[in-house]
Amino acid sequence: MKNDYKHEDEPAMTIAVDAGGYYGEFGGAYIPEILHASVEALRVTYREALEDPAFQREYHALLVDYVGRPTPLYLARRLSAKHGCKIYLKREDLNHTGAHKINNAIGQILMARRAGKTRIIAETGAGQHGVATATACALMDMECVVYMGKTDVGRQQLNVQKMRALGATVVPVTSGNMTLKDAVNEAIRDWCCHPATTHYVIGSTVGPHPYPDLVARLQSVISQEIKQQLPGKEGRDHPDYLVACVGGGSNSAGTVHEYLNDPRVKIVLAEAAGKGIDSGESAATIHLGRVGIIHGSKTLLMQTADGQVIEPYSLSAGLDYPGVGPLHACMARSGRAEVLAITDDEALEAALELTRLEGIIPALESAHALAALGKKRFGAGEVVVLCLSGRGDKDMDTYLQHLPS
Numbered sequence: 024m025k026n027d028y029k030h031e032d033e034p035a036m037t038i039a040v041d042a043g044g045y046y047g048e049f050g051g052a053y054i055p056e057i058l059h060a061s062v063e064a065l066r067v068t069y070r071e072a073l074e075d076p077a078f079q080r081e082y083h084a085l086l087v088d089y090v091g092r093p094t095p096l097y098l099a100r101r102l103s104a105k106h107g108c109k110i111y112l113k114r115e116d117l118n119h120t121g122a123h124k125i126n127n128a129i130g131q132i133l134m135a136r137r138a139g140k141t142r143i144i145a146e147t148g149a150g151q152h153g154v155a156t157a158t159a160c161a162l163m164d165m166e167c168v169v170y171m172g173k174t175d176v177g178r179q180q181l182n183v184q185k186m187r188a189l190g191a192t193v194v195p196v197t198s199g200n201m202t203l204k205d206a207v208n209e210a211i212r213d214w215c216c217h218p219a220t221t222h223y224v225i226g227s228t229v230g231p232h233p234y235p236d237l238v239a240r241l242q243s244v245i246s247q248e249i250k251q252q253l254p255g256k257e258g259r260d261h262p263d264y265l266v267a268c269v270g271g272g273s274n275s276a277g278t279v280h281e282y283l284n285d286p287r288v289k290i291v292l293a294e295a296a297g298k299g300i301d302s303g304e305s306a307a308t309i310h311l312g313r314v315g316i317i318h319g320s321k322t323l324l325m326q327t328a329d330g331q332v333i334e335p336y337s338l339s340a341g342l343d344y345p346g347v348g349p350l351h352a353c354m355a356r357s358g359r360a361e362v363l364a365i366t367d368d369e370a371l372e373a374a375l376e377l378t379r380l381e382g383i384i385p386a387l388e389s390a391h392a393l394a395a396l397g398k399k400r401f402g403a404g405e406v407v408v409l410c411l412s413g414r415g416d417k418d419m420d421t422y423l424q425h426l427p428s
């Protein structure tokens with residue numbers, strides 16, 4: 024059974040998180056008793072920390088001098104000509120470590136330090152979030168332990184080596200399918216044992232409240248910059264469309280944050296259809312998911328009839344999460360966002376197209392957003408801002424295998 028989410032003319036509801044961490048029916052904090060105190064401490068302090076001028080100063084100084092922000096908003100002329108509109112790329116690929124994930128890792132570790140924590144744990148699938156976290160821990164002299172499924176350790180050797188070089192301990196997880204979901208379970212187990220000293224850095228807009236909102240606010244620097252950069256180029260501070268890919272939802276949440284309730288801006292999200300949404304091998308959570316609870320949050324989730332989590336598949340390691348953030352489930356269900364399912368092949372083609380038209384090799388995740396452009400009809404004067412979430416170095420083997428000879 025497929026969900027059919029089409030963009031309706033105007034969403035009736037305002038999208039916002041409530042005090043319990045709900046976006047409409049999605050979200051909340053479904054956690055074991057033993058984690059209650061840690062999650063609750065984070066819930067009562069995160070807004071205050073984020074709004075403290077001293078925190079903001081330190082965070083933004085690091086974003087500027089260490090991460091390399093603001094990232095450019097680049098008018099991609101040849102790509103625009105091909106799609107018959109004006110396409111701007113928000114260049115998150117130019118951040119230190121090559122993607123948007125560092126924005127969140129630095130912010131959460133600063134908050135952890137402020138709360139007196141001395142130890143950081145994280146889970147990672149492809150290793151991108153693990154590398155971002157290990158990087159920020161080296162910078163801020165924090166102990167770092169990264170849980171990673173043994174299967175992923177085997178297939179992401181370069182990221183494992185980077186994390187170890189940065190001083191992190193990488194713990195291979197041998198339970199379950201030995202992938203991301205199992206690494207999350209192991210990280211939660213660790214957090215339960217060390218609640219006083221340890222902060223758990225979640226890498227996307229998933230998990231129990233307040234994580235989805237915390238991560239969205241830390242990534243919102245992306246849309247704050249778009250709002251500052253666009254007037255100098257277009258004479259207005261909003262695009263007609265925002266386009267981004269969705270794994271757990273952090274780069275897209277950051278891209279839409281300042282425009283969430285601005286009806287002038289249409290939102291297009293690209294999720295991973297893998298080998299096709301009917302193939303049984305996909306990560307198209309929003310198209311295929313049903314309401315369920317995963318990792319502490321009520322959201323759309325790929326599951327069997329009796330509620331077992333279905334292992335997701337995408338050629339792109341950063342998009343194969345079986346759930347999706349509650350904000351995104353809400354944006355889809357309410358009609359605020361149009362959600363397109365993009366196959367591996369469509370993403371590969373779009374990656375090669377950007378490489379050849381603009382001289383930019385995108386991450387395979389970001390290529391899903393690029394492929395969504397080809398499924399839309401834009402007007403000649405319309406302004407589209409697309410979040411180029413990361414660079415393609417890590418995907419070069421995949422690209423070379425698929426290059427037409």
Ligand SMILES: *Cc1c(COP(=O)(O)O)cnc(C)c1O
Nearest residue numbers: 227270271272273274341388413
């Ligand atoms: C991890 C990752 C994603 C997917 O995660 P979100 O939380 O949905 O942003 C997308 N692009 C890149 C480059 C990534 O590393």
